Amino acid sequence: MDKKRLGELFRPYLMIAPAMAGICLFVLYPIIFLGYLSLYDYNLMNKAKSKFIGFENFAEIFSRGDFYKSLSNTVIYTAGVVVLTLLLSLVIAVWLSKKSKFNVFVQAGIFTPHVVSIVSIALVWLWMMEPNLGFLNYVLKALGLPPSQWLQSSESALMSVILVSVWQGIGYYVLIIVAALQSISPSIYEAAALDNASKLKVFWKITLPMISPQLFFILVIMTIGSFKVFDTVKVMTGGGPNNATNTLVYYIFENRTTNIGYASATGVVLMMIIALLTFVYFRLLSRRVHYQ
Amino acid sequence: MKKKLTMFLMLTLLIGLLAACGNSNTGSTGNNTSETDAASNQPSAPAEKVTLQFWHSMGGTNGERIDAMIKRFNESHENIEVIGTFQGGYDDTVTKLQQAVASGSAPDVSMLERAYVEMFADSEVLEDMKPYLEQSGISEDEFTEGLMGHSYFNDQLVSLPLNRSTPILHVNKTLLDEMGLTIPKTWEELEQTANALVVKENGEITRYGFSMPYDTWYPIAMISQAEGKFFNEDRTSIGFYDNGVGLKVFSQLKKLQETGALYYPPATDSGNIVNGMFKEGKVAMIYQSTGSIGGLTEAVDFDYATAFLPQDKVYANPTGGANVAMLAASKNKEAAWEFIRWMETDPQGALPFILESGYLPFTKSMVESQEIKDLWAKEPNRKVAYDQLQYAVDTNNDVTWPEVMHEFFSAIEAIMYDSKDIQATLDTFKKEAERILAD
Numbered sequence: 001m002d003k004k005r006l007g008e009l010f011r012p013y014l015m016i017a018p019a020m021a022g023i024c025l026f027v028l029y030p031i032i033f034l035g036y037l038s039l040y041d042y043n044l045m046n047k048a049k050s051k052f053i054g055f056e057n058f059a060e061i062f063s064r065g066d067f068y069k070s071l072s073n074t075v076i077y078t079a080g081v082v083v084l085t086l087l088l089s090l091v092i093a094v095w096l097s098k099k100s101k102f103n104v105f106v107q108a109g110i111f112t113p114h115v116v117s118i119v120s121i122a123l124v125w126l127w128m129m130e131p132n133l134g135f136l137n138y139v140l141k142a143l144g145l146p147p148s149q150w151l152q153s154s155e156s157a158l159m160s161v162i163l164v165s166v167w168q169g170i171g172y173y174v175l176i177i178v179a180a181l182q183s184i185s186p187s188i189y190e191a192a193a194l195d196n197a198s199k200l201k202v203f204w205k206i207t208l209p210m211i212s213p214q215l216f217f218i219l220v221i222m223t224i225g226s227f228k229v230f231d232t233v234k235v236m237t238g239g240g241p242n243n244a245t246n247t248l249v250y251y252i253f254e255n256r257t258t259n260i261g262y263a264s265a266t267g268v269v270l271m272m273i274i275a276l277l278t279f280v281y282f283r284l285l286s287r288r289v290h291y292q
Numbered sequence: 293m294k295k296k297l298t299m300f301l302m303l304t305l306l307i308g309l310l311a312a313c314g315n316s317n318t319g320s321t322g323n324n325t326s327e328t329d330a331a332s333n334q335p336s337a338p339a340e341k342v343t344l345q346f347w348h349s350m351g352g353t354n355g356e357r358i359d360a361m362i363k364r365f366n367e368s369h370e371n372i373e374v375i376g377t378f379q380g381g382y383d384d385t386v387t388k389l390q391q392a393v394a395s396g397s398a399p400d401v402s403m404l405e406r407a408y409v410e411m412f413a414d415s416e417v418l419e420d421m422k423p424y425l426e427q428s429g430i431s432e433d434e435f436t437e438g439l440m441g442h443s444y445f446n447d448q449l450v451s452l453p454l455n456r457s458t459p460i461l462h463v464n465k466t467l468l469d470e471m472g473l474t475i476p477k478t479w480e481e482l483e484q485t486a487n488a489l490v491v492k493e494n495g496e497i498t499r500y501g502f503s504m505p506y507d508t509w510y511p512i513a514m515i516s517q518a519e520g521k522f523f524n525e526d527r528t529s530i531g532f533y534d535n536g537v538g539l540k541v542f543s544q545l546k547k548l549q550e551t552g553a554l555y556y557p558p559a560t561d562s563g564n565i566v567n568g569m570f571k572e573g574k575v576a577m578i579y580q581s582t583g584s585i586g587g588l589t590e591a592v593d594f595d596y597a598t599a600f601l602p603q604d605k606v607y608a609n610p611t612g613g614a615n616v617a618m619l620a621a622s623k624n625k626e627a628a629w630e631f632i633r634w635m636e637t638d639p640q641g642a643l644p645f646i647l648e649s650g651y652l653p654f655t656k657s658m659v660e661s662q663e664i665k666d667l668w669a670k671e672p673n674r675k676v677a678y679d680q681l682q683y684a685v686d687t688n689n690d691v692t693w694p695e696v697m698h699e700f701f702s703a704i705e706a707i708m709y710d711s712k713d714i715q716a717t718l719d720t721f722k723k724e725a726e727r728i729l730a731d
Contacts, residue, residue: 041731043415044390044391044393044394044415045390045393045394045412045415045417046415046416046417049415049416066702126560130558131558151558151560152558152709153709153710154705154709154710235560236560237559237560238559238560240559240701240702240705240709241559241705241706241709241710242702242705242706242709242710242712243702243705254698256387257383257386257387257390257694258411258692258694258695258698259695
């Protein structure tokens with residue numbers, strides 16, 4: 001009897017032990033080690049040469065111009081990507097929400113970029129954005145518009161990267177919103193129609209609140225994802241020109257070979273920022289999100 | 293009880309799986325090596341045979357040449373087997389090497405981009421090769437002096453040259469002859485010649501005078517041509533600020549860029565872009581590595597020539613490419629030295645690789661060898677590259693160079709792409725460099 005009790009007591013722990021072991025090994029340990037590294041002037045190859053320097057790395061981070069530059073780039077990038085993607089995918093989703101063969105076809109088309117690897121996409125756009133021979137400038141010139149320097153000037157580089165990310169991400173979010181739209185019960189719309197509600201009012205008062213959980217989900221996922229943007233920057237600009245597209249993660253990446261302690265400290269800062277953002281989102285928005 | 297047992301079984305299985313994951317990783321890298329040099333993989337080795345790991349950064353055709361070299365070594369050495377692994381570009385190799393050293397799984401011998409040598413040496417992970425050199429009776433004077441700038445650290449010999457290059461002027465002689473121009477020897481001549489070569493159609497430039505890849509190499513070359521130094525003598529600041537050299541160099545570049553005499557390419561893939569434009573005749577001259585001579589000679593159908601980089605006050609050029617180093621943690625240092633010695637001095641060592649690839653010969657006996665003499669007689673362009681080495685000077689050696697380099701890139705981008713004020717940009721750069729150097 002006692003034995004059985006003991007078994008009951010330990011069984012749940014035993015059951016989650018493999019998963020916990022994985023989490024400890026691959027999530028908790030790296031995070032703790034990151035924190036540890038951030039307090040050192042760390043020499044990766046020769047531990048004897050590492051120096052404990054307390055919070056000096058953090059002090060350095062907050063006194064360096066290039067950190068603020070990459071932070072503001074990241075914020076602009078995130079805001080740009082999140083706002084543009086949300087708006088565009090909402091519009092497209094509303095347009096595509098009626099089931100028809102044509103709409104299914106268009107939806108598949110919009111979704112395709114999401115299937116392709118972001119690296120290939122970035123490379124293709126890199127060609128198209130080449131200022132002298134690229135396709136985009138060819139189109140602009142053909143339309144009689146002034147060509148852009150795209151990735152080659154610090155004024156337009158960040159915008160170009162945002163453009164590619166939005167183009168790549170839209171299909172996926174359209175899919176989520178379309179599914180949400182189709183799950184709204186038609187009886188609500190029928191009731192609204194009986195009350196002679198205007199189309200705009202139906203959209204604001206019914207459609208939007210009904211899909212708000214999905215929109216909230218997209219907002220959180222995309223903000224976090226955009227804050228960690230790396231691949232497009234790595235392939236298309238390498239953080240340039242003159243740090244115009246240097247984002248936080250790329251900044252960490254750049255410092256990894258030369259100063260791993262500093263890079264880790266930046267990693268800790270990035271983690272804090274994302275944690276804070278997520279927390280604020282949940283506190284502010286969860287009250288406004290309509291759950292059925 | 294039974295359930296518990298199954299749980300334990302499952303646990304063991306899972307842990308086994310995890311371990312297998314770890315194993316399969318090393319397994320797959322092993323596979324990669326055997327793929328890259330399948331030919332050198334000999335079936336079952338004798339028991340006392342020493343296996344050496346050699347990491348390099350040569351992909352493509354040059355990778356095949358390295359593999360062929362390793363094969364030659366393995367065939368001539370019964371007791372040593374070298375396993376070469378391509379680790380990606382120079383920077384990738386450096387990152388992987390850092391991690392490998394940290395985890396105790398570093399190779400015995402590695403190719404190391406020369407600018408990173410000091411960073412590794414400072415961490416005391418590179419073996420001093422002086423005793424080995426003495427033991428084999430090789431004099432340090434045997435090596436080409438201009439290529440030894442990155443070999444010493446605190447009086448230790450931590451690396452030896454392997455695939456080394458230097459920037460040089462590549463010229464489309466046909467275009468110059470058409471216009472009755474000669475190959476420029478000074479900055480003024482370069483300015484005149486390059487401007488004369490510009491072709492404009494409907495307000496758009498269809499041919500530029502000259503170009504250079506996006507790199508720190510070429511501005512550094514120009515800094516030393518104007519008798520500046522990248523770092524000052526005591527390594528506390530940069531050596532081209534107070535004397536006005538930096539302002540002069542970048543003003544010159546900017547002036548040329550504005551007229552179309554200089555085409556400054558986009559940062560990404562700039563080397564290929566510049567080479568492509570040169571092949572198509574869209575730019576008449578380029579500053580580019582000697583490592584491109586082989587490829588360009590094959591690809592162009594015009595009269596192609598190389599020349600020294602034009603001088604300002606003096607002829608000067610930095611060097612580049614990679615050295616070879618022995619890791620201090622290696623367990624087979626004797627064998628590792630034998631591999632390095634063989635590469636450096638044996639006629640069957642790196643010499644065929646040098647001959648085919650276009651990298652510079654790095655020992656006196658190499659230069660005097662019949663093969664090199666024949667090659668130079670056939671392709672005088674290659675000799676120019678070696679002759680220029682008498683002016684080779686590297687003024688950017690410092691442990692912090694990789695970090696300073698990043699700031700220097702930012703400065704180049706600010707000036708060349710965004711046309712920011714040169715003096716203000718150099719002010720910022722100087723401040724950043726001093727901060728890094730002070731650490």
